[in-house]
Amino acid sequence: MRWPLTPRQEQAIVRLLLLFLTALSIFILAFIIFFILRHGLPVLSWEFLVRNPREMGKEGGIFSTIIGTIVLIILALTLATPLGVGTAIFLTEYTPEGRLTRIIRFGSECLAGIPSIIFGLFGFILFVTKLKFGWSILSGSLTLAFMILPTIIRTSEEAIKFVPQAYREVSFSLGGTKWQTVSRVVLPSALPGIATGVILSIGRSIGETAAVIFTAGSALRIPDSLFSSTRTMSVHFYILAREGISLSKAYGTAAVLLISILSVNIFTYYLMNRFLRKYS
Amino acid sequence: MRGKENREKLIQLFLLTIALSAISILALISIFIFTEGLPIMFRHGFKKFLFSLDWYPSEGYFGLLPMIIGSLLVTAGAMVIGVPLGLAGAIYLTQFSSKKVRNLVKPMIELLAGIPSVVYGFIGVVILVPFVRENFGGPGFSVFTASIILGIMILPTILSISIDSLMALPPSYREGSIALGATQWQTVRMVLLPAARSGIIASLILGLGRAVGETMAVIMIAGNATALPRSILDPVRTLTSNIALEMGYVSGEHRQALFATGVILFIIIMILNTMANLTSKRMAS
Amino acid sequence: MEREIVIRVRDFSYYLGSQPILKKITLDVFRHEILSIIGPAGSGKSSFLRCLNRLNEIRAEARISGTIEINGHNIYSPEVSLTELRRKVGMVFALPVPLPRSIFENVAFGLRMAGIKDKKLIEERVIDSLKKVALWDEVKERLNSSALKLSGGQQQRLCIARVLAMRPEFILLDEPCSGLDPVSTMKIEESLMDLKKEYTIILVTNNTKQAARVSDRTAFFLSGELIEIDRTDRIFTAPQDKRTNDYISGRFG
Ligand SMILES: Nc1ncnc2c1ncn2[C@@H]1O[C@H](COP(=O)(O)OP(=O)(O)O)[C@@H](O)[C@H]1O
Numbered sequence: 001m002r003w004p005l006t007p008r009q010e011q012a013i014v015r016l017l018l019l020f021l022t023a024l025s026i027f028i029l030a031f032i033i034f035f036i037l038r039h040g041l042p043v044l045s046w047e048f049l050v051r052n053p054r055e056m057g058k059e060g061g062i063f064s065t066i067i068g069t070i071v072l073i074i075l076a077l078t079l080a081t082p083l084g085v086g087t088a089i090f091l092t093e094y095t096p097e098g099r100l101t102r103i104i105r106f107g108s109e110c111l112a113g114i115p116s117i118i119f120g121l122f123g124f125i126l127f128v129t130k131l132k133f134g135w136s137i138l139s140g141s142l143t144l145a146f147m148i149l150p151t152i153i154r155t156s157e158e159a160i161k162f163v164p165q166a167y168r169e170v171s172f173s174l175g176g177t178k179w180q181t182v183s184r185v186v187l188p189s190a191l192p193g194i195a196t197g198v199i200l201s202i203g204r205s206i207g208e209t210a211a212v213i214f215t216a217g218s219a220l221r222i223p224d225s226l227f228s229s230t231r232t233m234s235v236h237f238y239i240l241a242r243e244g245i246s247l248s249k250a251y252g253t254a255a256v257l258l259i260s261i262l263s264v265n266i267f268t269y270y271l272m273n274r275f276l277r278k279y280s
Numbered sequence: 281m282r283g284k285e286n287r288e289k290l291i292q293l294f295l296l297t298i299a300l301s302a303i304s305i306l307a308l309i310s311i312f313i314f315t316e317g318l319p320i321m322f323r324h325g326f327k328k329f330l331f332s333l334d335w336y337p338s339e340g341y342f343g344l345l346p347m348i349i350g351s352l353l354v355t356a357g358a359m360v361i362g363v364p365l366g367l368a369g370a371i372y373l374t375q376f377s378s379k380k381v382r383n384l385v386k387p388m389i390e391l392l393a394g395i396p397s398v399v400y401g402f403i404g405v406v407i408l409v410p411f412v413r414e415n416f417g418g419p420g421f422s423v424f425t426a427s428i429i430l431g432i433m434i435l436p437t438i439l440s441i442s443i444d445s446l447m448a449l450p451p452s453y454r455e456g457s458i459a460l461g462a463t464q465w466q467t468v469r470m471v472l473l474p475a476a477r478s479g480i481i482a483s484l485i486l487g488l489g490r491a492v493g494e495t496m497a498v499i500m501i502a503g504n505a506t507a508l509p510r511s512i513l514d515p516v517r518t519l520t521s522n523i524a525l526e527m528g529y530v531s532g533e534h535r536q537a538l539f540a541t542g543v544i545l546f547i548i549i550m551i552l553n554t555m556a557n558l559t560s561k562r563m564a565s
Numbered sequence: 566m567e568r569e570i571v572i573r574v575r576d577f578s579y580y581l582g583s584q585p586i587l588k589k590i591t592l593d594v595f596r597h598e599i600l601s602i603i604g605p606a607g608s609g610k611s612s613f614l615r616c617l618n619r620l621n622e623i624r625a626e627a628r629i630s631g632t633i634e635i636n637g638h639n640i641y642s643p644e645v646s647l648t649e650l651r652r653k654v655g656m657v658f659a660l661p662v663p664l665p666r667s668i669f670e671n672v673a674f675g676l677r678m679a680g681i682k683d684k685k686l687i688e689e690r691v692i693d694s695l696k697k698v699a700l701w702d703e704v705k706e707r708l709n710s711s712a713l714k715l716s717g718g719q720q721q722r723l724c725i726a727r728v729l730a731m732r733p734e735f736i737l738l739d740e741p742c743s744g745l746d747p748v749s750t751m752k753i754e755e756s757l758m759d760l761k762k763e764y765t766i767i768l769v770t771n772n773t774k775q776a777a778r779v780s781d782r783t784a785f786f787l788s789g790e791l792i793e794i795d796r797t798d799r800i801f802t803a804p805q806d807k808r809t810n811d812y813i814s815g816r817f818g
Pocket residue numbers: 581586604605606607608609610611612613
C-alpha cells in the first residue's frame with residue numbers, strides 16, 4: 001500500500017479496526033458474565049439459596065440476604081411507584097409544557113445523575129442518625145426509593161406519551177372528566193410501559209451497594225421489623241469479596257446476583273417490545 | 281356537578297404535590313450535604329480542603345487534593361478506555377454491520393449495562409489486579425487498573441446512547457453524501473459524526489458522571505492510598521471511596537470532613553448534569 | 566316551513582394561538598335534520614365540530630370569539646358543565662377508535678363515567694344502542710371479547726353505538742366513513758337515516774356524494790369560512806357561490 005491511502009483503502013482499514021474494537025467490547029462484557037457464571041454456578045445449590053449464612057458468610061447459604069433484598073426493593077417500589085407515576089401523569093396530562101414542567105424534569109434528571117454514594121451519605125445522615133431509624137430496612141428502602149424515582153418518572157412519562165391521543169379524545173367526548181380519562185383510559189393503556197420502568201428499577205436496585213450499605217446496614221439476621229438492619233445480596237457479595245471471607249461463596253452470590261438482574265432485564269426488554277409493538 | 285369539579289381540582293393539586301417530590305428530594309439532599317459539609321470548610325478555610333495534600337482527619341488535616349486528583353485521574357483513564365471502544369462500537373454497529381447483527385448486539389449490550397458495579401470491582405480484583413502486578417509491577421491496585429475497569433463499566437452507556445443518536449439521523453444525510461461519491465467512512469467522519477455530535481457528547485458526559493460517581497468498584501481495585509500517585513501503577517483514592525471507606529465508623533469533625541468531600545463531589549456532578557442537560561437540550565432543538 | 570332551531574352559531578371565530586382557524590361562522594341547525602359539512606382538507610370542518618362540544622379546549626392555546634347556543638344556552642358561558650355538554654353532544658371520529666376493552670364495555674363506557682351504576686339500565690342501553698346501529702346481531706354472541714377484533718366498519722358502528730348509549734341530542738360525525746369500504750359505508754349511511762328520527766346530526770364528509778345522499782342541508786366550508794349553506798338539493802344543483810360550484814364539480818380540493 002502506498003501513502004497516502006486512497007479513500008477506499010482507508011475505509012477498509014478503518015472498518016477492520018472498528019470491527020476489532022466492537023468485537024473486543026462485546027468479548028469483554030460477555031467474558032465477565034461467563035467468568036462469574038463459570039465459577040459461580042458450581043457453588044449454587046438449593047441449600048445455598050435456602051440456608052442462612054453462618055460465620056459471617058464463610059459457611060451456609062445466602063437466604064437472609066435474598067430476603068433482605070426482596071423486602072427492601074418491595075418497600076422502595078411501594079413508595080417510589082406512586083410518586084413516579086403521579087409525577088409522570090402530572091407532567092403529561094395536567095400541565096402544559098412550560099417553566100414548571102422544565103423545573104420538574106430538571107430536578108428529576110439531576111436526581112438521576114447523583115452518585116449512589118451521595119444517596120448513601122444523605123440517607124445515613126437523615127434517616128439513620130437525624131430521624132433515628134438506625135441502620136434499618138426503613139432507612140434503606142427510603143433511600144433506595146429516592147434513587148429509583150427518576151427512572152420511574154422517565155419511563156412512565158414515555159409510556160403515557162405513547163398512549164394514542166385519540167383515546168383521550170374519545171373519553172373526553174363521552175363526557176369523561178380529566179381524572180376519569182387518566183384513570184380509566186390512559187393509565188390502563190400505559191400500564192405495560194410503566195411496568196417496564198418499575199422492573200428496570202428492580203434490576204438497578206438488586207445491584208445497588210453504596211446507597212444501601214450505609215442505610216440498611218449489614219446485619220445477617222432475617223429482619224423482623226421495619227427497624228431491623230438487613231444485608232442485601234450485593235452488600236453481602238461486596239463484604240465477602242472485600243474482606244476475603246470466602247471466595248467460593250462470593251462467586252456463588254455473584255452468580256445469583258447476575259442471574260437475577262439479567263432475568264429482570266430480559267423480562268423488561270420483552271415487556272417493552274410488546275408495548276411498543278402494540279402502539280406502532 | 282360542582283362536587284365533581286372540586287374533586288378534579290383536588291386531584292390536580294394532589295398530583296402537583298407529588299410532581300414536586302423529585303425536585304424536593306433533590307433540594308433536601310443538597311441541603312443536608314451542604315449543611316453538614318460546609319461549616320467545617322468555612323472553619324478551616326476552603327484552601328486547606330482543596331489544595332492541601334495531607335489527609336489526617338483525626339489530627340485536623342483535611343487536605344482533599346489527593347482525592348480530587350485521584351477522581352480526575354481515574355475518570356480520565358476510564359474515558360481513555362471507554363470512549364474509543366464505545367464510539368467504535370457505535371459507528372460499526374450503525375454504519376458497517378448488518379441490521380440483524382445490530383438488533384442482536386444492542387439489546388445484549390444494554391442488558392450488560394445492568395451488571396452491578398461490585399461485580400466489575402470483583403472481576404478487577406481477581407483478574408486484572410494480579411495481571412497488572414505481575415506484568416507491569418507495582419501493587420496492582422492502581423490508577424491503571426481502576427481506569428480499565430471503570431472504562432469497561434461506562435462502555436454500555438456510551439455505546440447505547442451513541443447508537444441511538446446515530447440512528448436518529450435522517451437517512452437522507454447518509455444517502456446524500458454517498459451519492460456525492462464519498463466512502464462510508466468519509467460520510468461517517470464528515471457528515472454523520474458532526475450531525476450526531478450533541479447526542480454523542482451527552483453520552484460521554486453521562487459516562488463521565490458514572491465514572492466520577494462510582495464507588496464500590498473503585499474501592500475494591502484502586503488501592504485507596506491517600507498519597508499522591510507518582511505513576512499510573514500507584515494506588516489512589518477517589519472522592520467517592522474517601523466517603524465510603526471512612527463513613528462507617530467516624531464522628532465529629534472527621535465525619536463532617538466526609539460530608540465536605542460529598543460537597544465537592546456533589547458540585548462536580550451538578551456541573552456535569554447541567555452540561556449534559558444543556559447538550560441534550562441543544563440536541564432536541 | 567319554519568323548523569325549530571336547536572344550534573345557533575353567531576359570528577363564531579376560533580384561533581389556535583394567533584392563527585385563525587374559523588372565521589365569523591354564522592349558521593343554524595334544525596331539529597332532527599342531517600346537516601352535512603363539506604369542504605377541502607384544512608378548511609376547518611373538524612375544528613368546527615370540535616367547537617360544538619368544546620373538545621377544542623383540550624389544546625391550551627385555543628381561543629374563541631362569538632357565540633354558539635345550543636337549545637338557547639351559550640355553551641361557552643362559564644357555568645356550563647363540560648361533561649354534561651359532551652354527553653349531550655356526542656362525537657364520532659374519522660378513524661374508528663375502539664378503546665382496548667370489550668365490546669360491551671366500550672358501549673357502556675360513557676354511562677360508567679356518568680356514574681351510572683344500575684347494571685340493568687346499562688345492559689338495556691348497550692343492547693338498544695347496538696341494535697340501533699345494526700350491530701347487535703353481529704356481536705351478541707361475543708359481547709365480552711375485545712372490540713379491537715371487530716372489522717373497521719363494525720368498529721365505526723360500535724363507536725356510534727357508544728355515543729348513542731348516552732342518549733345524546735346531537736351526534737357529530739367527522740368523516741366517519743373515510744376509512745371504510747363501500748358496503749360498510751352504506752350500512753352507516755342507513756343507520757344515519759334511521760337515527761335522524763330521534764337525533765340531530767351533523768356530518769362532516771369529504772365525499773360530496775355522501776352529503777348528497779344522506780343530508781337535508783349542506784354547508785360548504787373553505788379556508789375557515791362558511792361560503793354557503795342551503796338545502797342539499799339546491800347546493801348540488803344551483804349553488805349561489807362559484808367556489809361551491811367549483812368544489813362540488815371536483816375542480817379543486
Ligand atoms: N393540531 C393542529 N395544530 C395546528 N394547526 C391545526 C391543528 N389542527 C388543525 N389545524 C389547522 O386548522 C385548520 C383547519 O383544520 P381542520 O379543522 O382539521 O380542517 P378539516 O377538518 O376541514 O380538514 C387547518 O388549516 C390546519 O392547519
